Amino acid sequence: MQLVFASNNKNKIKEIQQILPLSITILSLEDIGCHEEIPETSDTIEGNAILKANYVTQKYGYDCFADDTGLEVDELNGEPGVYSARYAGEQRNSEDNLNKLLAALIGKTNRKAHFTTVIALNTSGKQYLFTGIAPGRITMEKSGHEGFGYDPIFQPEGYQETFAQMASDLKNKISHRAIATQQLISFFENQK
Secondary structure, rough: OEEEOOOOHHHHHHHHHOOOOOOOOEOOOOOOHHHHHHOOOOOOOHHHHHHHHHHHHHHHOEEEEEEEEEEEHHHHHHOOEHHHHOOOOOOHHHHHHHHHHHHOOOOOOOOEEEEEEEEEEEOEEEEEEEEEEEEEEEOOOOOOOOOOOOOOHEEOOOOOHHHHHHHHHHHHOOOHHHHHHHHHHHHHHHHH
16 A cells, blocks of 8 residues: 655654555655645644645645654643744754753753644545644753754653653654554554
């Protein structure tokens, strides 16, 4: 089965493809000739996932899925949340985002946080939503070189290392994106 994943983020595409069974092949936006930036104008993570999935289905006619992810930090009243990718500005620079977040937490003792991923799936004229949440905490400094985004400063609950220190096979079992993607996989298995 081929399924369009409404993303041009090569890191996300690689991570999702590693989680999906071999029977599902992902086509990226580039693969279907979509080179424009899909507007993410919703003020919720769920809303942005829906916007991206609907854009591809309506403009290109494909069944597809899209995800949106946010990191929500308790001490910062849920920031950066829906603005996680552009927390430090529209240039969407991960290093700038990490540095801004670490600076905002200087002197703060409550470092609890969680990642939320929502996947919106458009298939056979219907829409389905899948949500994955990974609780954890923000570390004092960056550690690790794997993963992407906020992975070097996010330590998932029950683990001593950050997502960026973990082997991808472990992260791809416990992360927010993995949890939401497993729900997507279960949905397709139940359709058989």
